[in-house]
Amino acid sequence: METKIFQQDQIDEAVKLLAAGKLVAFPTETVYGLGAIATNEKAVKSVYAAKGRPSDNPLIVTVSDEAMVSDYAKEIPERAQKLMKHFWPGPLTILLFVKPNALPKAVTGGLDTVAFRCPDDKLTHDLISKLGYPIVGPSANTSTKPSPTTAQHVYHDLNGKIAGIIDGGPTRVGLESTIIDLSVETSVVLRPGEITPQELSEVLGEKVLINSGQVEDQGVPKAPGMKYRHYAPSEPVIIVDDTSDFAKIEFNEHTGVAALDSVLVGLNVPEQNKFSLGKNLVDADHNLFGALRYFDDKQSIDQIYVQGFSGSEATLAYMNRLNKAAAENHFHVK
Template identity: 35%
Template sequence: MFRSFPAMAFRTRCPVLDPAAFCFRPSTDLRNPETVISEPQAKVTLFEAAELLRNDEVVAIPTETVYGLAANAFSPAAITKIYATKNRPQDNPLIVHVSSLAMLEEILPDHRIPPIYLPVINRFWPGPLTIILPKSDRIPAIACNQPTVAVRFPSHPIARALITQCGFPLAAPSANSSGKPSPTIASHVISDLDTKIPLVLDGGQCYFGIESTVLDALRSPPAILRPGGVTFEALKEVLGMEELQVYKKHFVDVQLEMTPTTPGMKYRHYSPEAQVVLFEKPIPLGNGLVPTIDNTNCKGFELSTMVAMTILETDIESLRSSIAHEVEQLLSAGNRKFGILRTSSSSLQDITKNRGSTFKSSTEFTVVEKFLGSALHPEQVAHELFKCLREMDAQGMDVILVEGISEDREGLAVMNRLRKAASRIVTM
């Protein structure tokens, strides 16, 4: 049982650190790499952060995925502060972050990494991949009384250096108010947690912009419990992952949702203040369409027959009609500020390009567009998604309209986040 702590008001500091000031040698050694810090002030700031963490405080840190709210993974008192600061449900597990394989082995019951994970670790660590492992007694109720714990080895130099400086693993969920879009720049953290935490380490914008993939290879066949920065396609290429499944795509497990082993499974997440309306349409594979990377084709498909062309044109027109109908309904409900998050191929452009011919209503409304990237490059969309959701909130949008993308590669993680953020999903 966690003890409660009185809320404290801090003067939150946000020093800027250059990730290039941190390196590790030998660079290929994951067992016990040495940290080298080239800037004296960066070293002072890192030591300050480590001292706060040793004293059971929480510190916001950059990772390659999103900013994390870090605390000593061995300290129940520190873990309590994570939950209290974020207003996070206490049955929502945390991920433990390590900076070496030696540190990982110290928190395993028999100090031995399960062999099934070794090829995955060799390929993807350090990086945006979390693995489910047996939990030892060194990890307290952080795991919500589960026999397993989620662990990852981040690649961000600041996160790695800080964990090494502390000498203990860090528990770190996203550094935001629970349920809101994850922070990908330091100002997002300040927006949510200013005065609630003593320190934010500003390491610039996160590289991936979306959380880590969570892999459970203790089960057979192995399963992705949460899609993220490492794709399903990439994992399937690794020895032992040939039969890999994706939760809610290939199987469901009610018990797993009732007592989750990893974040992102039970609660609504990633939601801005504005309503999010997600438009989804099935990708018409098998109807004469062949995937292509030709940027001249707005849907990312090469049409092999005239029949296929007709199907695609009908699909696009149907989507446009659905978008127009949904906007008319939202206008009648009193919404006047519409945000559009679009890719280069989005039918949502019609709202601004052809407003007069698209809508029957004469009601005036404001539209703000933000470009997420090419639908053919889902890693671009992942990088921009949370940042753009937060920017729409900052501009006071009533509704954010988003058109779904293919679930290929990083698109699987993008669609997972959008479905969880959505107030309403319009399916074609």
């Protein structure tokens, strides 16, 4: 299969492919998603095959507006309406009860809930509006690998496995959306993202919990990122929580380092073995997956040290992804 790269003025060609049951990757403000019509069970199953994704990991349903949600959600409760009005379009995914038989089991994982997302990207809005159906939108990468933040990342992983990629340029946020579960009495953030629990709580006027657990091996996760290892390059990743500890590491030509500019400047590491996460946490959020991909493509690298951040809700999303990539492996002085 030839994977075509579509530019902004070629959306109609991408729509035709999706309508024919093919897979097309699309840009969002967070990461690139892998699209298939959400009501087409055969197409949805081919998403799992292309990614090598476990079939019990439910998929997010990407919509163009709230009206499209009402076609598939059992109801849109008041608190969901509040969040949609305030944060949509944007990096927030909302878990609701789904209408019976409205979506294939391949989308829901057999659960009575499904997650809806309305991304802040005009290309994707146009794509879904012209298609007339919602599309599933897992990250457009090989399962367990770092999520893609450019069309080139998608091409690297899925060339020959999907029909097309819409090139919308680099993504703005760089980490996947916040997922909030509204199918329970007290709202719970299942996956942290750019929108923090505090921001959600302020809009809702009520407490929002944060899920910190994993799903058991036999269980079906409610949302992506709760059960399986994610975001991991081939080489082991080690988190450095205290920047002063970088001075205690014995670097060599096979060591990669990803950190803020202020940290990298003081390290005796070859330039090609460094990756800048930027100047601050916002930059680091945007650049983390790029860093992991950069070193994953370097055969000479056999371990990667990455700067960690701690102490506030603002760091939750970054550390959630980094801890998964590192399998909770933190640097400790011997």
